[in-house]
Amino acid sequence: MHIPLLLDLMADVAPDRMALGNLDGGLDFGAMRSNARAAAAWLATCGTDKAVFVGLNGNALPVLMFASGMAGCSFVPVNYRLPDAELRKLIARTVPSVVIVDDDMAARIEGIDGATLVTRSEFEARFLLASPAEGEPLDESTNDIAVLLFTSGTTGEPKAAVLRHANLTSYVMSTVEFMGADEDEAALISVPPYHIAGISAVLTSAYGGRRLVYLPAFTAEEWVAAAAREKITHAMVVPTMLDRILDVLEKTGETLPALRALSYGGGRMPEPVIARALDRLPHVDFVNAYGLTETSSTIALLGAEDHRAAFSSSDAQVRRRLGSVGKPLPSIELEIRRDDGTCCAADEPGEIYVRGEQVSGEYLHKKAIADDGWFATNDAGWLDADGYLFVDGRLDDVIVRGGENISPGEIEDVLRQHAEIADVAVLGLPCVQWGEKVAAVIVSRNPTLDVEALSQHVRNQLRSTKTPESWFFRDELPYNETGKLLRRVLKAELAKPD
Numbered sequence: 001m002h003i004p005l006l007l008d009l010m011a012d013v014a015p016d017r018m019a020l021g022n023l024d025g026g027l028d029f030g031a032m033r034s035n036a037r038a039a040a041a042w043l044a045t046c047g048t049d050k051a052v053f054v055g056l057n058g059n060a061l062p063v064l065m066f067a068s069g070m071a072g073c074s075f076v077p078v079n080y081r082l083p084d085a086e087l088r089k090l091i092a093r094t095v096p097s098v099v100i101v102d103d104d105m106a107a108r109i110e111g112i113d114g115a116t117l118v119t120r121s122e123f124e125a126r127f128l129l130a131s132p133a134e135g136e137p138l139d140e141s142t143n144d145i146a147v148l149l150f151t152s153g154t155t156g157e158p159k160a161a162v163l164r165h166a167n168l169t170s171y172v173m174s175t176v177e178f179m180g181a182d183e184d185e186a187a188l189i190s191v192p193p194y195h196i197a198g199i200s201a202v203l204t205s206a207y208g209g210r211r212l213v214y215l216p217a218f219t220a221e222e223w224v225a226a227a228a229r230e231k232i233t234h235a236m237v238v239p240t241m242l243d244r245i246l247d248v249l250e251k252t253g254e255t256l257p258a259l260r261a262l263s264y265g266g267g268r269m270p271e272p273v274i275a276r277a278l279d280r281l282p283h284v285d286f287v288n289a290y291g292l293t294e295t296s297s298t299i300a301l302l303g304a305e306d307h308r309a310a311f312s313s314s315d316a317q318v319r320r321r322l323g324s325v326g327k328p329l330p331s332i333e334l335e336i337r338r339d340d341g342t343c344c345a346a347d348e349p350g351e352i353y354v355r356g357e358q359v360s361g362e363y364l365h366k367k368a369i370a371d372d373g374w375f376a377t378n379d380a381g382w383l384d385a386d387g388y389l390f391v392d393g394r395l396d397d398v399i400v401r402g403g404e405n406i407s408p409g410e411i412e413d414v415l416r417q418h419a420e421i422a423d424v425a426v427l428g429l430p431c432v433q434w435g436e437k438v439a440a441v442i443v444s445r446n447p448t449l450d451v452e453a454l455s456q457h458v459r460n461q462l463r464s465t466k467t468p469e470s471w472f473f474r475d476e477l478p479y480n481e482t483g484k485l486l487r488r489v490l491k492a493e494l495a496k497p498d
Helices: 004-013 029-044 060-071 084-092 103-109 120-127 165-175 196-208 220-229 239-252 271-280 304-312 316-323 408-416 451-461 487-494
Strands: 018-022 025-028 050-054 074-077 097-101 115-119 145-150 160-164 186-189 211-214 234-237 261-264 285-292 297-302 333-337 350-355 375-383 389-394 399-401 404-406 421-431 435-444 470-473
Touching: 004 029, 004 060, 004 165, 004 196, 018 029, 025 029, 029 060, 029 120, 050 060, 050 084, 060 074, 060 120, 060 145, 060 196, 084 103, 097 103, 097 120, 103 115, 115 120, 145 165, 145 196, 160 165, 165 196, 165 297, 186 196, 186 220, 196 211, 196 297, 220 239, 234 239, 239 261, 239 271, 271 285, 271 304, 271 316, 271 408, 285 304, 304 316, 333 375, 389 408, 399 421, 399 435, 404 408, 408 421, 408 435, 408 451, 421 487, 435 487
Parallel strands: 018 211, 050 074, 050 097, 074 145, 097 115, 186 211, 186 234, 234 261, 261 285, 435 470
Antiparallel strands: 018 025, 145 160, 285 297, 333 350, 350 375, 375 389, 399 404, 421 435
8 A cells, every 4th residue: 555545535525624824824645635636637747756856844844745755756745944955865866856945945955966956946936836636646656665765874874765655554543543534623844854753644634534744843932923923733743843942932921722732752851841841731632742753753641641640649650651652553563672582571671673664674785674574673661560661862862881771871861850950961971080071061040050059869769880980061961953862973072091
């Protein structure tokens, strides 16, 4: 099954329902499909099997994505924030390709052999028509690669993660009820177009029948304004976005009465931030969604009722679930394994492994999934006795001090409880005696914050080996545009063996 069928189903059943754009003008599902079919017919004449997108969020994105599937092209959204040299290298890896590029970015990627550039304005003028002619469907393609997403490339060259039509449609159809959205529902998309959450938002909204509204680039002020103006009912954000949105809500007094559900993911959510959100927006259902590019998005969910139960509980075991990512989806198998491959006991940390139809675990020219279907995520985590999954971060981030594995996230959670800490990153730095030592980088609300008091705060809740030995202060921490803390940037800056 190919992803264009998700759009076809809605366009057949409810062609007049709004699919894309603002309340005061947009495309219904019938028009969205007709535009996608016209774009697909054009792509089919271009002699390529890849349709690349370089630009900001916007209505062209889902039309091009579905058109690509119809034409038998892989859809390849690329990170326009990369330096020009790196951006050009990635585009060169896609040739022969058609590249839809924002007009003001076209000069950055001109002259790449095999890459045919089409400006966004030209694409939109042809394929974002309110009343397009009804196009004929193309024969279903034999190309089963729906999307290629380049990884962030923290070490070495970025890898192209392969998401096949079967992976994506399996995820959508196992998690979304067909036409399950009410006609007034609208989803605000502010994550970048080259993030897996942006891909899944298009597909789940089309299958569920929910209108998509794009925020070209995120600012908390514009997010709040758009959510109020467009009567947004659903949205997905990353933790750093939510914290800033709450600041704007407190400043403006906006309550977003239309908002019903807000999901978050892409990074560790500090408990004080989600507790603050639950307090300020009691009418909103919060959902923590954990997933990876290689798993076609979400594999575990902490649902709205779990959020409310944990938030109101005085039981420490229940309350700590606010820091979990909930339980695996019914369509997913999940295990925590030790280094020797055996399964961990409850509360025992190890590596997260997953298996299921939506799991790709594949890169171009490289298979990263075992023959039995299990995929090693390279994420550290553990399951409690009730099956709630806690993610400690990337295995690469684990601090190994004197042979003891220490989770940075555990220490960060304790430090964030301190009222004078606005943000914190914990990492391992080289140490002659212990191999690595624990270091903390603090964004403080108080310029005279007492380091010894902070050390005692950690010792009181953890133990001395987990107490930072080095302390650094910064005005802000480095995050990428999807909300992930860039520990490697801090580590490169601070790493000096003692």
